Amino acid sequence: MLTHKGSVEIKTDRLLLRKFNTSDAEAIFSTWTSDERVAKYTSWYAHKSIDDTRAYVEYMTSKNKLSDYNWIIESDDKVIGSINVCYSDEHLEIAGIAYVLAHDYWGKGYMTEAAKAVINFLFNYVNYRKIIAGCYSENIGSSKVMEKVGMKREAVLREQIKRKDGTWGDDFQYGILRQEFA
Numbered sequence: 001m002l003t004h005k006g007s008v009e010i011k012t013d014r015l016l017l018r019k020f021n022t023s024d025a026e027a028i029f030s031t032w033t034s035d036e037r038v039a040k041y042t043s044w045y046a047h048k049s050i051d052d053t054r055a056y057v058e059y060m061t062s063k064n065k066l067s068d069y070n071w072i073i074e075s076d077d078k079v080i081g082s083i084n085v086c087y088s089d090e091h092l093e094i095a096g097i098a099y100v101l102a103h104d105y106w107g108k109g110y111m112t113e114a115a116k117a118v119i120n121f122l123f124n125y126v127n128y129r130k131i132i133a134g135c136y137s138e139n140i141g142s143s144k145v146m147e148k149v150g151m152k153r154e155a156v157l158r159e160q161i162k163r164k165d166g167t168w169g170d171d172f173q174y175g176i177l178r179q180e181f182a
C-alpha cells in the first residue's frame with residue numbers, strides 16, 4: 001500500500017529538491033521554459049511569454065495534495081530544473097516520472113543524481129513498486145539518464161509521438177522494479 005508524503009525536501013550531494021513557489025516563475029522562464037533547445041523533445045512547446053510560465057507555475061503550486069510530487073531542482077541556490085511524478089496508479093503501485101533541466105547544466109550528471117534520489121524516495125518512503133518513464137527515441141540524453149538510474153527499456157511504441165515539425169516518431173518506455181533498485 002502507498003503511503004503518500006507529498007513533495008518533501010530531498011537533498012543529494014549537489015542538489016536540493018523542493019516544492020515549487022510562485023516566485024520561481026521568472027527563473028524558470030529565463031532558464032528553461034523559453035528555451036527551444038530544452039523543448040525539442042518535450043510534449044510542451046517553448047513559452048513565448050512569462051505569462052505562460054506563470055500559469056504553469058501556478059498549476060504546479062496548486063497541486064499540493066500528499067499524493068502530488070512536483071519538485072524544483074536547485075544547485076547552489078539557483079533554480080536549474082524540475083522533476084515530478086506525472087502518472088500514478090494507486091492500485092498497481094506504479095509511478096511515472098518526468099524531468100527537465102536548464103541547458104547550461106546538461107551533461108554534468110545532475111538529472112541522474114536527481115532521478116536516483118526521487119526513485120529512492122518513491123520506492124522506499126512512498127512504497128511504489130515500479131517506476132516508469134518515457135522519451136522520444138532520439139532523446140539520447142534522457143535515455144541515458146534512465147539507463148544510468150538502472151531502468152530497462154521495456155517497449156518501443158512505434159509512431160506514438162508527433163514531433164514539433166509534424167513528423168511521427170517512436171517513444172521509448174523504460175521501467176524499474178523496487179527489487180532492481182540498488
Ligand SMILES: CC(C)(COP(=O)(O)OP(=O)(O)OC[C@H]1O[C@@H](n2cnc3c(N)ncnc32)[C@H](O)[C@@H]1OP(=O)(O)O)[C@@H](O)C(=O)NCCC(=O)NCCS
Nearest residue numbers: 038099100101106107108109110111112135140141142144
Ligand atoms: C534529458 C536531460 C534531463 C538530461 O539531463 P542531464 O543532467 O544532462 O543528464 P546527465 O548528465 O545525468 O546524463 C545524461 C547523459 O547523456 C549524455 N547526453 C546528453 N545529451 C546527449 C546527446 N544529445 N547525445 C549523446 N549523449 C548525450 C550525457 O553526456 C550523459 O552521459 P554520460 O553520463 O555518459 O556522460 C536534459 O538533457 C534535459 O532537460 N533535456 C530537455 C528536456 C527533456 O528532454 N526532458 C526529458 C523528456 S522525456
